Amino acid sequence: MNETKVEKKQEIGKTNFTKEVEEFIPSPHVSTDRYEIEATSGDLSLLSKYHYKFKEEYQATHVIRPGNTEELSKLMQKCYQYSMPVTLRAAGTSCYSASTPTKGGVIIDLRRMNNVHKIDKENMIVKCDAGIAWQKLIEELLDYGLAPKCYPTSYRASCVSGFVATSGKVGIGVLKNGIMKDVLRSVVFVKPDGSTETISRDSQGDLSLDDIIGSFGIFGAVAEVELEVTTLKTSMEMIGYSFNTFKMAIEFFRTLKNSDTNKPLFLSLSDKHFEKYAHWTYPSRAYFVYAVYSDNPNATSQSVSFAKESASKLDGLSVEEWYLKEKWRDIADTELNVGRWCENLVFQEYWVSDDRVEDFYDFYQEKTSRQRYRHAFYLMSGAKGGNRVKLFGLSDIKNSREFFGIKAVFNDITINNYENKDILYTLGVVNTFYFLRFNPEKAAYLLNLKNKLDPKDLVNSYRLVKAKMRTWRVGLLFWIAKRLYRTA
Ligand SMILES: Cc1cc2nc3c(=O)[nH]c(=O)nc-3n(C[C@H](O)[C@H](O)[C@H](O)COP(=O)(O)OP(=O)(O)OC[C@H]3O[C@@H](n4cnc5c(N)ncnc54)[C@H](O)[C@@H]3O)c2cc1C
CATH class of the missing domain: 3.40.462.40 (FAD-linked oxidase, cap domain/gating helix)
Structure with missing residues (x-):
């Protein structure tokens, strides 16, 4: 097939994909607007092109905002069916390109999933959507005299799922009340093929909560979380x-x-x-x-x-x-x-x-x-x-x-x-080559799990288990940079 025929086929595929997604997600939340794509394909560095050498394709084709777990699950299923690469994105504050596309495709912006489902004061637990901003959760808990046990200092913008998927080890409350690993009771998780599973501390499936915390989204999407909370202090x-x-x-x-x-x-x-x-x-x-x-x-x-x-x-x-x-x-x-x-x-x-x-x-x-x-x-x-x-x-x-x-x-x-x-501390896309070089055993464990859950390598690729940047290349670049800087 010649190049124009392939491009045409891809274009039709994209249009069909968009139409099919709009059947279950309202069309204003299924965006192919190039300004929105440009704005969402970067992180705090603002330019989507930043770090492009670490990626195959740095711009998405779609930005889609599911409103609940069901929509998220159907969307992941559709992406799987069309072999569309997926980037999971909450508030995009974690930098190092953690929440930006590496293979184009769909950015799933999770911030519409921002509801609190249950505040259980007796058992000191909150159940909420993973895309909720910490600030909103703090305010909702306030009415019950409760507070999250730990959260990052970026709480005004950042979301719960961002802290789960990065390491969640540093911030407000961690020293007094424990880190994310200590306070996360369970998650509703959407796998790359769109199937949904509730994973708790004693789950025996492929994935454990420990695998999900700090996973930078490579195994799929956290849709809902159940967190321990504490009483508001006086x-x-x-x-x-x-x-x-x-x-x-x-x-x-x-x-x-x-x-x-x-x-x-x-x-x-x-x-x-x-x-x-x-x-x-x-x-x-x-x-x-x-x-x-x-x-x-x-x-x-x-x-x-x-x-x-x-x-x-x-x-x-x-x-x-x-x-x-x-x-x-x-x-x-x-x-x-x-x-x-x-x-x-x-x-x-x-x-x-x-x-x-x-x-x-x-x-x-x-x-x-x-x-x-x-x-x-x-x-x-x-x-x-x-x-x-x-x-x-x-x-x-x-x-x-x-x-x-x-x-x-x-x-x-x-x-x-x-x-x-x-x-x-934060690996994202950019620091993954260090992780592969210095933590080969852990990387091999994660790769094995990734291959099992995401054999097409569609979700959050080029994080933790695979890097486009080669160590020797960076070494050479920095060797030259040091010499040039000294002579500048
Ligand atoms: C001013 C400032 C202060 C900060 N303070 C802290 C701090 O105190 N402690 C700290 O640890 N970090 C801190 N950070 C870094 C960052 O804010 C945190 O890591 C934050 O938790 C990221 O949340 P986010 O919603 O922005 O996630 P994003 O940046 O959107 O995503 C982070 C990663 O999680 C993945 N992800 C997001 N949502 C999901 C999901 N639902 N399922 C699966 N994967 C998902 C993304 O793909 C990405 O890999 C700070 C950053 C800034 C700019």
Whole structure:
């Protein structure tokens, strides 16, 4: 068959597909509008073309928004029948191209699936659609005096299913109440062929909840979730202390993290560069530790006293109250604000174990001390055991040497992190080649499962089990970038 005939056949197939989908999803939610496709095929980097070298086809042909599990199931079935690649997308805040197309096809935007089905106060459980935004869920639970146990600081935009499908290990509540793995009771799951299954902690099928958490959607779509919730606490206070040395700051951070009686709801450590870019220039010291306590008034005040006492032993200087109030109110914007200071923001997120944070920081210092770029360091506590460190490089769109130079520094830090048994926090599409190189056994396990559930490799391809980018190619690129950056 010649090329035009093939194209014509594909076009007819696409039209039939669209018509058939419109039979069960209202047509305004079955979009082939090119502006909508352009806007939805990217993530926070905005351009859908960004990271195109990691993908076969970076733009979708359809953006479809199912309104409930039944519509989602029928849609997945139709995509399977037409062999249409599928990209599952919630709010698109997780970056690294996690929720963008790699093989064109259909973007399934899950945000219309945003209903709460049941709030069970007696058993402290909520059942809801997976595409619900955390902010909406928080507000609905509020009326019952309840709150989610854990959620990301991006809660104003991001959805429940995004936190399930990424690792759900870091954010608000994780230290006090547990991570997603601890609080997820069950999911209604739609497999690549459209079949639906309820998977709970004791399910014995092909897929377990552990497989689904952090799966970046490669096995199919989470349609509904059942989550443990907690009671809304009656008091909340934020504390903040600044320190002259990283050693003192991390010691304070650890004291708060490891205290068994006074677990913070939120805990972070940042350097003064991050503080300046993310909030205001605060005329103080080099490092900042912030903690939020939320409990009954008595427990909260005990926690605040404990923090104050611990800080004074380590020469911590208290941050003023007005600043703390703004900081907590704006926590959802904190990381985004850094992007306002430059044209091209580069960042990488590392999962660093509690006992390796200082070594990680020393290596980072060694790497950045020889560079001229503007940088920032932000560490958010996970549950006991690990933390997410986010490194920022502020670059200029016109200075590609600097841009690739920063990427090369991050690459060195990434390799060092993996060699020390730590990992990257968010993999998405872009970081998958690191995962394949450093976690071959886990990758082989996931690939086996993927082949079983999605033999046509249609759903969220090029994540976790397969990468288009080759390690040697990146190595060569960064080797050249480092040399060019030094001579720039
Ligand atoms: C300012 C800011 C703060 C952040 N804070 C945190 C934080 O505290 N902790 C943290 O862990 N991350 C954080 N992140 C990263 C990101 O916000 C989280 O990972 C968030 O949970 C992603 O949710 P989302 O709805 O945007 O998901 P998306 O980005 O749309 O999707 C994430 C991944 O999940 C898959 N997916 C989405 N929905 C489904 C589904 N229903 N079924 C199967 N797969 C699905 C997607 O395909 C993609 O691979 C932050 C990001 C920003 C910009």
